[in-house]
Each structure stands twice: as C-alpha cells, then as structure tokens.
Amino acid sequence: MAIKFSRTFLLRKLHQITGIVPLGAFFFVHMFTNSKAMNGEAAFEKAVQEIHDIPFLLIIEIFGIFLPLLFHSIYGVIIASEGRSNALGYSYARNWFYFFQRATGIFLFAFILFHILNLRFGLIPGLNTTAVAGNADLSFNIIASEFQIPWVMVLYMLGIAATAWHLAYGFFLFAVDWGIVIGENAQRYTLYACIALAIGLFGLGANAAVSFVRPCGLFPQALCEHKSEAIKSTKPNESRRF
Numbered sequence: 001m002a003i004k005f006s007r008t009f010l011l012r013k014l015h016q017i018t019g020i021v022p023l024g025a026f027f028f029v030h031m032f033t034n035s036k037a038m039n040g041e042a043a044f045e046k047a048v049q050e051i052h053d054i055p056f057l058l059i060i061e062i063f064g065i066f067l068p069l070l071f072h073s074i075y076g077v078i079i080a081s082e083g084r085s086n087a088l089g090y091s092y093a094r095n096w097f098y099f100f101q102r103a104t105g106i107f108l109f110a111f112i113l114f115h116i117l118n119l120r121f122g123l124i125p126g127l128n129t130t131a132v133a134g135n136a137d138l139s140f141n142i143i144a145s146e147f148q149i150p151w152v153m154v155l156y157m158l159g160i161a162a163t164a165w166h167l168a169y170g171f172f173l174f175a176v177d178w179g180i181v182i183g184e185n186a187q188r189y190t191l192y193a194c195i196a197l198a199i200g201l202f203g204l205g206a207n208a209a210v211s212f213v214r215p216c217g218l219f220p221q222a223l224c225e226h227k228s229e230a231i232k233s234t235k236p237n238e239s240r241r242f
C-alpha cells in the first residue's frame with residue numbers, strides 16, 4: 001500500500017533535518033574554528049585562510065549553509081507565528097522549553113543576519129567596514145575590535161546562548177518526534193543530556209568569543225600556545241587595528 005505524506009508533514013520533517021544537518025554540524029565546526037583564537041592571531045588567521053582555500057567554497061556555502069539556513073529560518077518563523085501550543089503536549093517545564101525554542105529561533109533570525117553583515121561583509125553602519133571574506137589576514141583584528149565594544153560582546157554572548165539552546169533542545173524535539181526516544185524515562189534522561197549539551201556548547205562559544213579579547217579565552221594562559229609576541233616581531237604591519 002502506498003503511503004501518502006501531506007506537504008506540511010514533509011516540510012516540517014525537512015525543517016527538522018536542516019536544523020540538525022547541516023546547520024547543527026556547521027555550528028560545531030564554526031565554534032571549533034573560532035576556538036583557535038585561543039592560540040592567538042596567527043593560529044586563528046591560518047584557520048580562516050584554510051577555510052577560504054577550500055575548493056568550490058561558495059557552492060558549498062550556498063547549498064550547505066545559506067539555503068538550508070534560509071529555509072529553516074523562514075519556515076521556523078511561520079511555525080512560530082502559527083501560535084499553536086506545543087504539539088507534543090507535555091509538562092509545564094517542557095512547554096516553557098518549547099516557548100524558548102520559538103523565542104530563540106526568532107531572535108537568531110535577526111542575530112545571524114546582523115552577524116553575517118557585520119563580520120563577513122563589514123556592512124553594519126558605525127561598526128567595522130572591512131569584510132572578513134577575502135581578508136583572512138585581518139580577520140583576528142576585525143573581530144577583536146568589534147568584541148572590545150561592550151554591547152557587541154553582550155549581543156554575541158546572547159547569540160551564542162540562543163544558538164546553544166536552540167540546537168540542543170532541537171536535538172531533543174527531533175529525537176522525540178522521530179520516535180527515537182519513546183519511554184517517559186528515556187525522554188527525561190535525553191532531556192537532561194540535551195540541557196548538558198546546551199551548557200557545553202555555550203561554554204565552547206563563550207570561550208571562543210573571549211579569546212579575541214583575552215589570550216587563551218577563559219582558560220589559564222599557560223594552557224595555550226600563544227605566539228603573539230613572536231608575531232609582532234616578524235610582521236612589519238602589525239598595528240592594524242580598526
């Protein structure tokens with residue numbers, strides 16, 4: 001017997017899948033690359049240059065990041081504006097978690113737009129005007145100059161916290177909705193694991209952000225291979241701050 005799926009059902013499944021692969025995977029890789037700032041300017045800029053050197057990068061970005069992001073964001077805003085209560089119909093706490101899932105989604109729509117215009121393209125009036133795209137050798141200083149502005153740092157911390165929650169709770173909703181965790185206990189422990197994941201992801205991203213204004217981020221400096229002094233003596237044009 002042929003099984004028929006409604007268009008809404010398929011769009012919702014596609015919405016869930018695009019949130020996990022490729023966007024979830026992208027966030028892990030993105031925070032890992034940003035964490036290289038712990039080891040200073042040269043280490044971070046080498047990592048950015050390696051990404052810029054990937055063949056067919058623009059095609060990978062369009063199909064692997066921008067189109068899934070566009071679909072996930074637009075369909076996410078449609079779901080959030082439908083105003084339906086939690087379809088899974090759970091406890092008081094879980095309804096709050098679901099509310100945060102929608103609220104962080106709407107916030108992230110604006111944050112990611114701001115973030116890409118700000119760093120990738122240098123197009124936010126009043127902030128840095130040099131694009132990281134095509135300027136890997138300036139990337140550390142571009143970001144460091146932005147993160148020295150208190151409201152920008154606070155905004156990025158909120159963006160990282162919102163992404164960490166949205167992704168980790170998204171894993172939970174995915175696991176329940178796809179019937180991967182069924183029993184009440186299994187769901188409770190999966191929820192605890194996802195909350196721990198959200199805290200871990202926030203720590204990873206917050207540490208990466210702090211690394212642009214403090215060597216080795218939130219960790220003792222002795223733990224990092226910080227070569228800033230060596231860089232200063234080998235690069236003549238080191239004083240390019242924005």
Ligand code: HEM
Nearest residue numbers: 027034061065116119120132133143159160163205208209
């Ligand atoms: C520590 C905080 C962060 C830093 C330092 C950072 C840095 C950057 C930089 C430099 C770029 C431009 C890359 C390039 O043109 O080569 C970029 C792009 C991007 N970032 Fe972030 N980011 C941070 C947090 C976030 C967060 C929380 C998200 C949310 C998901 C995010 C999502 C993106 C996306 C979607 C792009 C566009 C992808 C691309 O350019 O290929 N970033 N980020």
